Amino acid sequence: xxxxxxxxxxxHEKGRLSIMTLLASRGSWNFQDMKDQLKMSDGNLITHLxxxxxxxxxxxxxxxxxxxxxxxxxxxxxxxxFNKYLKILEQIVNQKEK
Amino acid sequence: xxDSEKALNQLNLIREMMEKATVYRALSAPAAIFGGFLxxxxxxxxxxxxxxxxxxxxxxxxxxWVVALIIADSFNALLLFKRAKREGSKFISSGVKLTxxxxxxxxxxxxxxxxxxxxxxxxxxxxxxxLCYGAALLAMGEVAxxxxxxxxxxFIVFGxxxxxxxxxxxxxxxxxxxxxxxGSASIMMIxxxxxxxxxxxxxxxxxxxxN
Numbered sequence: 098x099x100x101x102x103x104x105x106x107x108x109h110e111k112g113r114l115s116i117m118t119l120l121a122s123r124g125s126w127n128f129q130d131m132k133d134q135l136k137m138s139d140g141n142l143i144t145h146l147x148x149x150x151x152x153x154x155x156x157x158x159x160x161x162x163x164x165x166x167x168x169x170x171x172x173x174x175x176x177x178x179f180n181k182y183l184k185i186l187e188q189i190v191n192q193k194e195k
Numbered sequence: 196x197x198d199s200e201k202a203l204n205q206l207n208l209i210r211e212m213m214e215k216a217t218v219y220r221a222l223s224a225p226a227a228i229f230g231g232f233l234x235x236x237x238x239x240x241x242x243x244x245x246x247x248x249x250x251x252x253x254x255x256x257x258x259x260w261v262v263a264l265i266i267a268d269s270f271n272a273l274l275l276f277k278r279a280k281r282e283g284s285k286f287i288s289s290g291v292k293l294t295x296x297x298x299x300x301x302x303x304x305x306x307x308x309x310x311x312x313x314x315x316x317x318x319x320x321x322x323x324x325x326l327c328y329g330a331a332l333l334a335m336g337e338v339a340x341x342x343x344x345x346x347x348x349x350f351i352v353f354g355x356x357x358x359x360x361x362x363x364x365x366x367x368x369x370x371x372x373x374x375x376x377x378g379s380a381s382i383m384m385i386x387x388x389x390x391x392x393x394x395x396x397x398x399x400x401x402x403x404x405x406n
Contacts, residue, residue: 118212130289140231183209189202 229391230267245378
């Protein structure tokens with residue numbers, strides 16, 4: 098029997114799940130594009146990004162494109178945990194169907 | 196709310212975010228219909244010129260269609276701008292940037308080759324437009340919704356068939372239909388940029404209505 102207690106609480110939060118999904122769908126995202134897409138405030142987004150970075154799920158890289166741009170991307174551990182999270186959700190849904 | 200419903204909610208959020216992150220409808224349905232009608236009208240105008248035996252040189256043909264493209268694209272940009280404003284998102288979003296980056300190679304190659312081709316052969320110029328436009332739509336990859344991918348494939352199929360006929364007979368449709376090169380090029384434009392765009396736009400609107 099699988100339940101929500103087994104689920105990764107860091108990814109599970111709505112804002113962080115949205116960030117993980119964006120990064121999983123398309124390689125890397127810069128801070129501004131992510132902010133526009135998620136419609137989050139700077140502070141909110143930074144807090145979530147920091148939590149995910151502290152968990153080792155994402156990393157950032159600074160680039161100079163006329164101005165300083167910070168790009169975020171999933172680490173291999175982040176990709177693994179995101180896939181694991183998806184599988185658990187799938188199992189919970191399938192459990193109910195059975 | 197039980198665990199299963201919670202899990203479904205999370206999966207829906209993931210799906211929504213994935214679509215937002217990857218899919219960008221670069222061509223709005225009304226703009227596709229408008230562009231299609233414009234192509235049909237212009238195609239009929241050139242077809243009539245051909246029937247009347249009037250001479251139209253390559254440069255005239257090329258630049259007339261370029262003006263039509265600018266009008267259709269401006270209308271599309273206006274609708275996309277309005278949509279972005281309505282949704283409270285940026286007009287120059289990451290989707291727009293990605294679309295431009297991916298379609299640029301085929302669009303630039305198509306513009307250069309067709310400009311040169313138009314000087315000698317307007318059928319070849321038209322074939323380059325059809326094939327490069329199809330390639331540009333398909334180059335959008337996962338950014339494009341399925342309907343745009345289907346439109347891209349339709350252009351590639353039509354373009355390839357017309358091209359093979361052109362290679363075999365040294366003219367695309369003129370010997371088959373008994374018309375001149377201008378008429379033949381116009382029919383190809385009506386069939387692809389005209390009818391395919393109108394079909395695409397109507398199809399998208401119908402699906403939108405159903406949803």
